[in-house]
Amino acid sequence: MTPLLVLSVSAGNGHVRAAQALCAAAQARAPACGAVHIDAMAHMAAGFRKIYTDWYLQLVQRAPDLWSYLHQKTDSTPHSAVSQRLRRGIERASAGALLREVRRVRPAAIVCTHFLPAELLMRERNRGRLDGPVWLQVTDYDLHNMWIVPGLQGYLAATEEVAFRMRARGLPAAHVHVTGIPVMPEFSVPDAPALQREANVRRLGLDPTRRVVLMTAGGAGVGNLAARVAHALALDGPGCDFQVIAVGGRNAATLAALQALQARHPGRLLPVGFTGEMHRLMAAADLVVTKPGGLTIAECLALGKPMLLVSPIPGQEEHNAGFLMEEGAAWLAYDTIGLGYKLAGLMAAPERLAHMALRSRALGRPDAAQCVLDRVLGT
Incomplete structure (x- = not known):
C-alpha cells in the first residue's frame, strides 16, 4: 500500500506544481514514504482530456471575457443544477482508467490539488468502492464554488479568508485547515x-x-x-x-x-x-x-x-x-x-x-x- 497519493490536473501548471511540491516534501521527510503523484488527465479519456485542457488554455488566451462570464456563472450555480450534474456525468464516463489506477496504487491517503479528482473519488467512497481519506488542497487565494466538494476528510486553504469562505459555503469548520499553498523544498x-x-x-x-x-x-x-x-x-x-x-x-x-x-x-x-x-x-x-x-x-x-x-x-x-x-x-x-x-x-x-x-x-x-x-x- 502506498502511504500517500497526490492527484493533480494539468490544466495550467499550478495544480501540478503543488502536487510535485507535496511529493518532494514527503520524500525529504521520509525517503521510504513512497508518495506517488498522478496527473489525472493522463488517465482520462483522450477526447475529454483534449477538450478539458486545450479548451481552458484557448479560452483564457483568446476569449478572456467569455472565461470571466463562465467563471462567475459556475461560481453561482448550485451543485444540484442540471448543468453541474451533466458535467459530473461526463467526467465519470471519462474516468474509468483513472479510477482503476487509483485502486491499483492502493493509497492510505489521497490529496487532490484540483477539484475534479476529488469529486470523482468522493463518489467512489460514497459507494464503498474506495477506502482511505481524501483531502483537497485549494491552489488559489480565493475560493470558487467548484472546490466545494462535500464529505471529504479535510480541506486545505491558502489563507484565513479562504478558510472563512469554505465555512460560509457549508463545509464543516473542523475539517477546514489553513496551511498555505505547497511550494517545492527549494523555496522552503x-x-x-x-x-x-x-x-x-x-x-x-x-x-x-x-x-x-x-x-x-x-x-x-x-x-x-x-x-x-x-x-x-x-x-x-x-x-x-x-x-x-x-x-x-x-x-x-x-x-x-x-x-x-x-x-x-x-x-x-x-x-x-x-x-x-x-x-x-x-x-x-x-x-x-x-x-x-x-x-x-x-x-x-x-x-x-x-x-x-x-x-x-x-x-x-x-x-x-x-x-x-x-x-x-x-x-x-x-x-x-x-x-x-x-x-x-x-x-x-x-x-x-x-x-x-x-x-x-x-x-x-x-x-x-x-x-x-x-x-x-x-x-
Whole structure:
C-alpha cells in the first residue's frame, strides 16, 4: 500500500506544481514514504482530456471575457443544477482508467490539488468502492464554488479568508485547515545560503550593485513577454538602469525574441528558457513581474519577493491580485503602459519596494507542504 497519493490536473501548471511540491516534501521527510503523484488527465479519456485542457488554455488566451462570464456563472450555480450534474456525468464516463489506477496504487491517503479528482473519488467512497481519506488542497487565494466538494476528510486553504469562505459555503469548520499553498523544498528555506541575493546575482553574471527585475510569462503563456521586456528596458529616469532576467519557458519564439533584445541591450538582459532553478532566479530578483497564478504567488511570498502583477486571468487570478494588493505585497499593471509607469515608480522608490518585500515575507508560507503532510499523515 502506498502511504500517500497526490492527484493533480494539468490544466495550467499550478495544480501540478503543488502536487510535485507535496511529493518532494514527503520524500525529504521520509525517503521510504513512497508518495506517488498522478496527473489525472493522463488517465482520462483522450477526447475529454483534449477538450478539458486545450479548451481552458484557448479560452483564457483568446476569449478572456467569455472565461470571466463562465467563471462567475459556475461560481453561482448550485451543485444540484442540471448543468453541474451533466458535467459530473461526463467526467465519470471519462474516468474509468483513472479510477482503476487509483485502486491499483492502493493509497492510505489521497490529496487532490484540483477539484475534479476529488469529486470523482468522493463518489467512489460514497459507494464503498474506495477506502482511505481524501483531502483537497485549494491552489488559489480565493475560493470558487467548484472546490466545494462535500464529505471529504479535510480541506486545505491558502489563507484565513479562504478558510472563512469554505465555512460560509457549508463545509464543516473542523475539517477546514489553513496551511498555505505547497511550494517545492527549494523555496522552503528562504534564508538558506543558496538563496542569498548577491550570490545568485553574481552566479548569473549580473551586477549585484544594480537592481534586478525578474519577468515571467506564466504557465499559460498569456501576453507578449518580449514586448513587455522591451518596454521595460526602454524606460528612462531614476533607478531605471535595472537589469532584467526574462524567463520565456518552453516557448522557442519568445526565447528567440528575448535573445535578439539581449543583443541590443548588452549587460542588461538575461534571457532564460525552461529552467528548474526558478528559486535561484527569484532569489536574485528585487522585484518579480508576473501573472498572479496561485503557485507563482506562493513561491514569491515564500522568498519574500515584492510583485508587479500583469495579465491576470479573469476570475481566480484577478482575485489573487486583489489579495496581494490589499496586503501591500504587490502592485497591478493593467496594460503595457501601466507596466512601464509602475515599474519606473517602484524603481525610483526603494523604500516602497522594501516595504512590499516585508509584507510579502510576512504572508509567505514556505512550510506549507510540511503543514499539509502533518494534517494528512497525522504526524
